[in-house]
Amino acid sequence: MSDFLPSNLLYPLKFTPIYQARIWGGTQMSDVLKREVPAADDPIGESWEIVDRNGENSVLENGAMAGKTLHELLQHYGRELVGRKAKSINRFPLLVKLIDAGDRLSLQVHPDEAACARIGGGAEPKTEMWYIVAARKGAQILAGLQSRSTRQQLVSMLNSPEVENLLQVYPSLPGDAYFIASGTLHAIGGGNLILEIQQNSDTTYRVSDWGRVDANGVSRELHVEKGIQSINFMNRTSPRIAGVTDHVSHNRKFDVVSTCPFFTVADLRLSELWTDDTGSFGSFHMVSAVNGPVTVGKADAPVRSVRLAAGETALIPACFGAYVIVPEQSGETTVVKTTL
Numbered sequence: 047m048s049d050f051l052p053s054n055l056l057y058p059l060k061f062t063p064i065y066q067a068r069i070w071g072g073t074q075m076s077d078v079l080k081r082e083v084p085a086a087d088d089p090i091g092e093s094w095e096i097v098d099r100n101g102e103n104s105v106l107e108n109g110a111m112a113g114k115t116l117h118e119l120l121q122h123y124g125r126e127l128v129g130r131k132a133k134s135i136n137r138f139p140l141l142v143k144l145i146d147a148g149d150r151l152s153l154q155v156h157p158d159e160a161a162c163a164r165i166g167g168g169a170e171p172k173t174e175m176w177y178i179v180a181a182r183k184g185a186q187i188l189a190g191l192q193s194r195s196t197r198q199q200l201v202s203m204l205n206s207p208e209v210e211n212l213l214q215v216y217p218s219l220p221g222d223a224y225f226i227a228s229g230t231l232h233a234i235g236g237g238n239l240i241l242e243i244q245q246n247s248d249t250t251y252r253v254s255d256w257g258r259v260d261a262n263g264v265s266r267e268l269h270v271e272k273g274i275q276s277i278n279f280m281n282r283t284s285p286r287i288a289g290v291t292d293h294v295s296h297n298r299k300f301d302v303v304s305t306c307p308f309f310t311v312a313d314l315r316l317s318e319l320w321t322d323d324t325g326s327f328g329s330f331h332m333v334s335a336v337n338g339p340v341t342v343g344k345a346d347a348p349v350r351s352v353r354l355a356a357g358e359t360a361l362i363p364a365c366f367g368a369y370v371i372v373p374e375q376s377g378e379t380t381v382v383k384t385t386l
Contacts, residue, residue: 050119051110053126057350058333058342058360058369061104061116063144066092069260072148074239078180079144079357091146095359096332098138098246108352116361129329129364131386137246139386140309142332142359145176145240151233152266153188153209153254156247157276158228165272173228174244175303175311177382178289179336179357181218185237189224189285190214197279200231204254204270214284221289221380223302223311229278230285241334241357243384245308251276290315293378302382314381316340320371322383324364329386331362333371336380341372
């Protein structure tokens with residue numbers, strides 16, 4: 047007898063966070079999201095909410111199949127879980143993180159497919175999207191080169207704080223998003239709490255760590271040559287996608303990322319029940335609660351629903367069909383919805 051449910055009994059899947067200590071980690075996961083994060087030598091900087099990689103795999107925490115890994119679920123359900131749009135069913139195509147930056151992250155870049163082919167060594171392309179959940183006063187985003195910055199200037203200034211002058215710098219505002227195409231030089235500033243949607247890749251090339259050292263006086267490894275090879279010096283567009291700032295008494299949907307080949311992202315501002323549908327096996331949906339709790343699932347079947355606190359994400363299988371998102375708080379609740 048199989049210990050997997052029939053696909054017509056699947057439910058929204060919530061996974062146990064995998065916390066990662068980082069030298070630049072912060073406290074907003076506990077301060078803002080009220081999470082109990084584990085103690086570590088370095089502060090917690092990342093929570094991997096949904097991941098299917100060899101080294102880390104999300105473990106299901108809710109429902110009848112609790113304890114299964116995401117990879118086991120994918121192996122069993124295949125396209126019933128991820129849908130037709132997924133290029134492969136070998137592993138889940140996206141990785142969802144919370145980034146809690148107490149200090150600024152390194153100045154870094156992720157390669158595109160062409161750069162990966164040049165660099166080799168198992169490099170994987172990564173395009174990502176950041177959604178700002180919370181930001182402390184003065185927090186910034188550094189993303190993209192300014193129009194007049196040159197390759198020569200960048201190389202000569204990497205070891206200087208002045209390299210920041212070559213970058214596009216933005217004040218962090220909750221509700222704003224940033225589309226970080228592969229090849230974009232970037233750094234998340236200290237004071238940001240960010241929901242990150244990305245291709246399933248862990249390839250990052252640090253080109254500067256701002257002179258930072260650990261408790262033993264040791265600097266982190268840099269990857270300057272590979273990083274310079276990966277930067278798209280032709281792309282000087284602004285990565286910022288401004289969020290809405292007004293409040294109204296009806297549901298609204300805003301397309302955040304709509305033309306990316308790897309994922310689409312929508313910002314839902316909900317004042318009441320929201321109805322949605324995964325369609326005919328096109329893609330899974332991921333629903334991330336941002337600023338308040340919601341219940342996600344079948345309106346008439348509590349066993350096929352899940353409650354999400356702010357900061358939590360549910361994976362809704364591609365075969366799930368119609369579902370509802372029910373905000374619990376009064377006023378406006380923000381939800382980020384991701385599909386392929």
